Amino acid sequence: MKTFSPRFRKALPVLLITAALALSLSAWGLWKYRFFRLEAPRKPLCINELSVSSLATQVGGSTIYEDYIELYNPNNNTISLDGLYLSDTSDYTLAPLPDVTIGPGAHLCIYAAGQDGSVPEGQLSVPFSLSENETVSLTRLEENTAGTASAVLLDTVYIPDSMKIGAVYARTEDGGEIFAQMRPSPGTANQEAALVLEDPTFSQPSDFYEDAVSLQINSSSGTTVHYTLDGSDPTTDSPLYSGSLTLMDPSSHSDRYASRTDITEEDSGYLPPDSPVDKAVVLRAVAFDAAGNSSNITTATYFIDFDQKDGYENAAVLSLVTDPDNLFSSETGIYVRGALYDDAMEAGLIYNGLPWTYLTEYTNYYLEGAEAERPVYIQFFDASREETLAQDCGIRIRGNESRHFPQKSFSLYARSRYGSSSFSPVFFDTGISYPNLILNSGRQLKKIFFFSLVEDRDTAIQQYTPCQVFLNGEYWGMYYLMEKYSSEYLAGHYDVAPDNTLLVKDTRYVENGSPQDIARYKELRTFLAEQNLADPDVYQELLTKMDMQSFIDWMCTNIYIANTDTKPLGGNVLTWQTLTPENDAEGDGRFRWMLYDLDDSLAVGTDLAATPAYAFDSFTGHSAYSELGFLDDDPLPALMKNEDFRRQFVLTFLDMANESFRWEHVKALLENLEEQHAWADTGWMRWNTAPQTGTFEEQTAELHTFFEHRAEYIIPMLAEHFGLQGPLVDITLSSVPDKQGSIKLNTISPDLSETDWTGQYYTDYPVSLQALHAKGYRFVRWEIENGEIVSGDSEHKKIEVQLNADTRITAVFEKK
Known part of the structure; x- marks a missing residue:
């Protein structure tokens, strides 16, 4: 009998297991082959370049902000896409490609814009977007001898994580085997594109320092580093780093940006600060190699000697850093009047003294939409001076009339192309990761104060955090960082699915959701306009379409604070609903109202010399720029015919007058604002060399006077307009x-x-x-x-x- 060596006997179990596994895999392969097989080795059509976060890339005459996939034909013959598929899932036939061809050695770019992405007319697209740590496949279907179709894998590319901002994952040579993070080159040869180098690092982090800061800049071997100290993007023409840097408090230096006068109309009366503003050091650096490749920008902000400066104690601080041309260039700067204004003035098309409404077409700061967005790097330091957020995002000027004010408000946009599609939940106690945030100028206290009065009511409000803002290192004033209404806001506050919500702005525009769903709101407006709401059955049907308590809370708030620039079915109002009911609370599918844009409260636009704001009858009174008061404007005339509505309105109004707007309650909240006094005074001095707004003390005094006397006037007006007879x-x-x-x-x-x-x-x-x-x-x-x-x-x-x-x-x- 044959025997085996001890060594062989020891290895036998492993060999048997291996053989069994091989047989199993072979059997699986024979079965699986009818559905999927690898293409025989040859040069197929290949995936050449993948953009996970495009930074305004030019493709075929269009600017791409979406992800894209570039295909490349390495063959000597033309290839048709008919019968080919792209996918980022195990469903290899997810996205069939159209019957177009790619010539020999040619490229073809396809948007990966997802379900809701914007695609220019005539451009190819697939219904999915790209992300890190996923595989993209290119396949075709072939019919086999059994008469069933099998998927043939032409190419597959795995996108790694830790993709750099503005980089694509691409073959270093068209059709080659090696991939790298590179600068985008859609439609052109990859070998002509630059590599994205590792970012330089700083030996000292962004922080608050009592004395001068000495630091080193470190970068990869074989690279040199260029840096700037004015917020501009470093280039090879910027100062060359050659050793350690010592950073001193620059506050005594002349202002670069705060000294500008072209940030509002020539005849506005605005004067820049008459002495240098407080400053932080903004250090930006880029690494370059001999081949012309470069890294992304590393940015840090250093606040030096701020313990010796007034107005920052216990204050949150936000640093905004962007290339100056993004804000202040006459051609592309979104913060300035711009060249078009200057040319129009010279040509006599516009002239001093015109209202702001006549200048919107001639000023850069009235640009809107994607063309008005610029990249910015933000760093947020909480009240304890801990840096809790640092990221790239987009910035736009926001508002209507306020766009021409010297201190402008901003919207901040987190997008995947900047590195993250949301902001970490560090600003408020909501736990929500917001895609957008509002940075409102601190010129008006009232626009945010009212939210704190009605935070327990059934109308949505925006939480806010006051902060001191620095722009490219220069103090830019006190601002209020606020929530922005969005599907994420609704999901976080009301526990509803974000993709199941519709958010309508000014009763005409879909802010979040599908544009065609505006028909749902139009249906409500039609019902309010055409139905007899005095009929109890009709009114009960209306209550299935809108949350009447939310509507009444919204109305009572705006009437009580004398807001003259909003209408329930007009401007400066947001409404929302869940598209399909989720629960019996806020997710029941009914429309609800949201408080929004309270700038013109306290009877702005009325004759305050004749009638003080607290005595203004905002039930029927209105501003000079409005035709009707609340009770005379739709849908109130129809609703007032229903006795159930009248009762609910009267009791709610008195509830809020007795609790939300009770003088003792308001007074206590005004006293709590005292902590902001020093911050607001510092911001006021920054912008009011020629006074444009009231001081913090004057604004709190105005609110004090208004609420102390408001009830004695507005409650009798309620009785008058609702025909109340009892005492x-x-x-x-x-x-x-x-x-x-x-x-x-x-x-x-x-x-x-x-x-x-x-x-x-x-x-x-x-x-x-x-x-x-x-x-x-x-x-x-x-x-x-x-x-x-x-x-x-x-x-x-x-x-x-x-x-x-x-x-x-x-x-x-x-x-x-």
Whole structure:
């Protein structure tokens, strides 16, 4: 009997397992072959270049902001795309290609724009986008002898992670085997494109320093480094780094950007600061090699000796860095009047004294859309001076009239082409990663203060963070970094699917969602205009289309604060809905309202010399640039015919007057703003060499006066316009220890944990009350003085009470 060596016997189990695995793979391959097989080795049509985050790349006369795929024909014959497919999933036939041809040695670029990407007319596209750490395949289908189609893999490319900003993943030579991160070269030979080198690094991070900062710039072997200190993009003409740098506080240096006067109209009266503004050091560096390849820009901001400067203690700080031409070039700068304005003035097409509305076509800062977006690098330092965010993004000027103000507001856009499609959730306590943010100038306190008054109501508001902003190292003033309404905002605040939401701006434009879904909002507007809303059945059907409490909260807020530049079915309003119902709360598919653009509150545009803002009748009054007040404009005339609406409106208005806008509540919030005083004063001094706005103290005093007196004027106006006949009486809710329970009055839940609560209501409508017991307690009964229960009884948790005079209501709880 034959024997085997010990060494062979030891290896036998491994050999048997290997053989079994080989047989299994062979059997699988025979079965799998009818669906998929590799192309025989030869030069096929190949995937030559993949753009994961395009930075405005020129392709065939068009500017690409989307991902793209470049195909290359390395053969000597023309190849048709008919029957070929591109895919980024295991479904190799995801995107069939059209019947077009690629000639010998030719390139063809195809947009990978996803479902909603924009594709110029006449350009090819596929319905998916590209991302890091995924595989893109090019296949064709062939019919085999069994009569079934099998997928033949022509080429496949895996996109690695850690792609550099502005780089494509491409073959270093057309049709070659080696891939690298390169500068885009769509439609041209890859061997002519530059490589993307590793970014240089700084030995000292962005931070706040008490003294001068010494640092080194490190880069890859064989490279040289050029740097700038003015925010401009470094080139080979910039200073050459040759050793350590010592950075000093530059605040005493002359201003480069704050000294400009072309940031508003010639006759605006604006004067730049009369002494140098505070400054940080902005260091930017790029590595170059002998072949002309370069890295991306490394940027850092150094705040030196800021402990010795006023206006920054405990303040969040935001640094904006961009090449100066992006903002201040006469041709391309979005912050300045620009060459077109100068040419039009010289030609007599425009002249000093024209209103801003006549200049929008002649000024750079009124550019809108993609052509008005510029790249910017942002760094955010929280109140403890910790850098919590640093990333590239896009920046645009925002607003309408405010675009011609010297201190302009901005919109910030996170996009994959800048490196990230969202901002990390570090600015607010929402936990939301926003795709866009608003950076509102700090010139008006009221535009953000009102949000804090109604944050518990059923109308959406925007959270905000005050911060001191530096532009290319120069102090640019106090700003409010704010949430921007978006599908991500809705998903984060209301727990709905972002792709299941429709966001409509000014009742005419789809802000987020599919443009064709504007028809859904038009349907609501048609219903409001054509149906008899006095009919109870029709009104009940309307309540399935819109959240009436959200609408009324939005109306009451704007009326109370005397906002003269918004209409419920007009401008400066946002509405939203879920496309298909998800739940019985905000995701029920009904339209809801969002507070937006409150700049013209406090009766702007009216004769304030004759009637102070707090006495303005904003139910029917209106500004000089508007024809109708709220109650006279659609859809209020139709809604006012319905008694259920009138009751809900009156009770909600009084709820908000007694709670949201209660003077003691407003006064406490105004006192909390005192922390911003030093920050705002520093910002005011930056922009008001020739005063353009009121000081922080003047603005808080204006709000103080308005809210201290508003109720005594606006509540009688409510009675007049709604035909209320009963007296205005007090309702007092007795205090309830919070460990026992609480009381809900109509739409509010007053704090009864320590003291009684008193509000004023007209007797025309009964009020609703609900007792809410705490854990371990139960509700026993209601005790009511000078009021009559008209729905329910004293032992029901939910009741309605008719007020006959000043009324006291007590909810009695006891331990279980």
